[in-house]
Amino acid sequence: MDDDDISILMELEEPAVVERGTTEVSAHKRKKTSRCWLSFKQLHVGDDQIERAKCTKCGAVYKCDKATGTGSLIRHHDLCYNKDIVVSPQSSTRSSKFSHEKFRELVVEAIWEIEKKLFSITLDNASANDSFVEKLRTQLNFRGLLLLNGKFFHVRCCAHILNLIVQDGLKSIDQSVIKIRECLKYIKGSMARKERFLGCIDQVGMGGSRRALRQDVPTRWNSTYLMLDSALFYRRALINFALCDTDFKCCPSFDEWIKVEQTSRFLGYFYDVTCLFSGTKYPTSNLFFPKVFMIQQNIQQAIKDKDAFMRQMANDMNIKFEKYWSDYSLVLGIAVVLDPRYKMDFVEWAYKSLYSADSMELKAFKDTLSSLFNVYVDKWSPDNASGFMGESCSQTEGEDAFFQDFDATYTSGSSLSVKSELQKYLDEERLDRKKKEFDVLSWWKMEQLRYPVLGHLARDVLTIPISTVASESAFSIAGRVLDQNRSSLLPETVQALLCCRDWLIGKKDQDHTDWEQLSENVLDLTLD
Known part of the structure; x- marks a missing residue:
């Protein structure tokens, strides 16, 4: 001192x-x-x-x-003191001046040897990402670091692809949807119209409802679905308003309301799946296959619809679907097999519905699953530990030759018992599919002693991110806390706000609320 x-x-x-x-x-x-x-x-x-x-x-x-x-x-x-502090993730050393060189060193330190732990990478469908993935896959394959030559390395963001599919389908919007949009524009045009419409809501016995009547954003198909869904909820009030206001001439006819209902029901499937894929706390990749299968089934049914608009919309969606999801992403299909509520039964049922019982697609799927499992058998089989025992034992060459036949028999038998682990899992009875609070990762953690090799496969496959929305949200959340009105918060305050938000919300799903914020509530008694 x-x-x-x-x-x-x-x-x-x-x-x-x-x-x-x-x-x-x-x-x-x-x-x-x-x-x-x-x-x-x-x-x-x-x-x-x-x-x-x-x-x-x-x-x-x-x-x-x-x-x-x-x-x-x-x-x-x-x-x-608070100027450009850079903290090392391991040494916790601070530098008062920002240095590009130092920052590069910290990044390298944080991702050191990560290439040895890569199973897959999830990206959106930008063309630049395709070039990047191809170069990275070539480098990693050269070093022998990817399974099956990187066959499962690139996973496309499901939320982005689903958004492209629906956007293509809504390029040519039906006249009934346009009428709904004009109805809401007319009502929100003045305070008097809003008050008269609220009176119509009371007259049809819906005065106690707190549900919003949403005005969509034409470039956001999610908001278009919310608009149609809310308009159907207030359909009787809109019809009553047309009787009370002679200037209200854009109310849909009876047949047009039927079209609105069909369109809303069709888009509802995509909306629910989008909310699931866009969730920031969704669990695992086993969600992919059942939801995409449901989407494809709805598209195929809409292609056969009597209405020309539904057929056109479904055909446009199907073109985009075939472009990105025609092969169903085999690795994400394997993920549903590793869900004990579905297993191979669901995959066989789905492929039979889409193709045939003996389709080449189903055979290719089973071959891929078998090949991937064999790779994990070679990597995680107990036989790999036998080399250590051989080094610690001092046996003569004669003794090695004498027990050579026994070693070959023992190794063959052990390998067969380990490889039958997949079949043993598939032969067991499936769990109840309707069990919503099922945690598949916890289940595999409890069963890892029964399925040591398959457990490692499940750990890698089930944790594949099916969407980039969660990671993008993590980087964009700062803009929700530090805006133009709150730009001088201390770092400790920002940290406290983020922690409190996470603790208070917990596991509650806020994705529906986020989508609804994209649209305007027409019943809000405030003028723009």
């Missing part, structure tokens, strides 16, 4: 004496609470009897007596 530190300690511990007449009162000095003392150290009072403090980072010295105050110290602290 240097002289300055000793003087500061003595100054803080020595009681002050205050004279009041003839009485001496002893009191301790008030504790320093200003944030400037996080980076400043008070110096010993010099001959000029002026108090000074020194910055522990840059060495700048400022006056801090009663006349001067600590304002200059606080301003220097905010500029010097």
Whole structure:
């Protein structure tokens, strides 16, 4: 401890004496609470009897007596102490100046040897990503780091593809949908119309409803579905409003309401799946295959619909579906096999519905599953540990030759027992499919002793992200906390806000709320 530190300690511990007449009162000095003392150290009072403090980072010295105050110290602290701090993820060292070279070193340190742990990478369908993945796959295959030459390496973001599919289908919108849009524009045009429409809601017995009537954003198909769904809910009120207001001429006819109902029901499948794929806390990749199968079935049924608009919309969607999901992403199909509620039975049933019982697609799927499992058998089989025993034993060459036949028989039998692990799992009875609160990862964790090799396969396949929405949301959440009205929050405050948000929301799904924020509530009694 240097002289300055000793003087500061003595100054803080020595009681002050205050004279009041003839009485001496002893009191301790008030504790320093200003944030400037996080980076400043008070110096010993010099001959000029002026108090000074020194910055522990840059060495700048400022006056801090009663006349001067600590304002200059606080301003220097905010500029010097909190400026571009870079923290190492392992050493926790800080640098007051941002350095590109140092930042590159920290990134390398954070992802060191990650190439040895890669199973797949999930990206959107940008063309630049395709080129990037191809180059990365070539490099990793050259080093022998990918399974089956990277056959499962590239996974496309399901949420982005689903959005493209629906957008193509809604390029040519039906006249009935346009009429719904014009209805809502007319109602929200004035406060008087809003009040008259609220009166119509009361007249049809829906006055206690708090449901919003949504105006869509034409470029957002999700908001278009919310508009149609809410319009169907208030259909009787809209028809009643057409009878009360002679200028309200855009209300759909009976046949057009039927078309609106068909369109809303059709888009509802895509909306529910989009919310699932876009969830920030969805569990595993076993969700992919059943939902995509349901989407394809609905598209095929819509292609055979009597209505020309539904057929056109379904055909446009089917073209985009075949472009991206014609092969059904084999690795994500394997994920549903590893769900004990579905197993191979669901895959066989789905392929039979789409193709035939003995289709080449189903045969290719089974061959892929068998090949992937064999790779994990070679990697995680107990036979791989036998080499250690061989090194620790001192046997002669004659003894090795004598037991060579036994070793071959034992190895063959063990390998067969391990490889039958997949068949053993598939032969067992499936769990109840309707069990919604089922945690597939917890189930495999409990069964890892029964299925040691298959458990490793399930761990890698089930944790494949089926969407990039969760990671994108993690990077964009800062914009929701630090906006133009709250741009000067301290880092500690931002951290507290994010933690409180996560603790309060917990596992509640906020995705439906986020989508609804894209559209405007027509029943809001405020004018733009």
